[in-house]
Amino acid sequence: MNGYELEDLPAEEIERLTERATALAESVRGLIQTTVVTEVGDADLDEAIAHIRAAQLLLSRKTLPGSFGVRFNSDGTRRTWGNAVTGTRNPVAPPVVLAHDGDRTWSEVTMGPAYEGPPGLVHGGVLAAILDQVLGSAAEHAGAPGMTGTLTVRYRHGTPLGPIRAEAWLDRREGVKTFTMGRIIAAGAVTAEAEGVFILPRWARGAAAESLRPGVGDA
């Protein structure tokens, strides 16, 4: 098993699953944010932990054998719900919801206290993770999907916790390499700039690689 699964689910079933996955993940995201800032005493803490363990026990009754991977539908759509940055059902992910506007790929997302690095600021590594995803998506949007080869982030200013915008665009293509650029904008200023080199997977070379498809060797 290589983590890619082809599932032929009807659109309404996917919609229903998405709704359920979102409800669950959103409840856990709320819990995460509160966990970081809670100041309650031992009694409340113990009761909260008991609830959390009960929830985990219920969710453990039936699980996937490994990680979520990528699920493909016969209509060509795919679900990457486990993705650490964009995953709908991954509470670690903000999640980053990607949009495309002309040649620009972007996302607007709010960074809560769970994404803190220096006091009051977003962790530089979290920004790097978001940039990796947005720059990679820009490469794919330009018709050249790939694995990250190199990612460079230049930090210009601290990025305050709160709403941020990440955006990326194609710079150029050179053979199997696609170069994209991007940046983080927060409170009206560019706080970080990035360059990414994405490498076309071996299995997609020589083919019309218009979208990521199930296959091996793309690591």
Added chain:
Amino acid sequence: MNGYELEDLPAEEIERLTERATALAESVRGLIQTTVVTEVGDADLDEAIAHIRAAQLLLSRKTLPGSFGVRFNSDGTRRTWGNAVTGTRNPVAPPVVLAHDGDRTWSEVTMGPAYEGPPGLVHGGVLAAILDQVLGSAAEHAGAPGMTGTLTVRYRHGTPLGPIRAEAWLDRREGVKTFTMGRIIAAGAVTAEAEGVFILPRWARGAAAESLRPGVGDA
């Protein structure tokens, strides 16, 4: 308020708080991992969500007004529990626990399904976040704490989910800039290499900056 707080807590109280924070965060980390892979039906899901909301309500009874920031103790130790990569009480953080061995700063940590990018592999952005933290800690360990100026990550191979080792060391210092290098090792191979430039905060320049201290301007 700049997010740095000086707290004069006795050592045993800090130990007790650490134990409680760890118990809470670990329960939420377990819940996160299960959330990503659960396949239970609606009844279990609804009951789990009810428990999660109950837990959040309990923890919400008393919270910090903003993010966790950095708490200093009079003995010079500090707590960065909210940190998205190393935070003891931040369930988003694996957490990365840093160690120093001679001139090397390192961490060994297990990447569960919540840190997935490509199927079965760690998200490249998560690796960048860990490298940012470990390279920055290596700069601080070398006596030159700083904010990340530039971070470059070169991905050599996919990094399988599971145990990884991140390590970093000082390369050189040039004025207010400290250059560190590092890498990720997984399943016996170097899967990513990184270079970081860390900038000494303005407030620490000209002073004996042996450790990060409360102050403004370090953004």
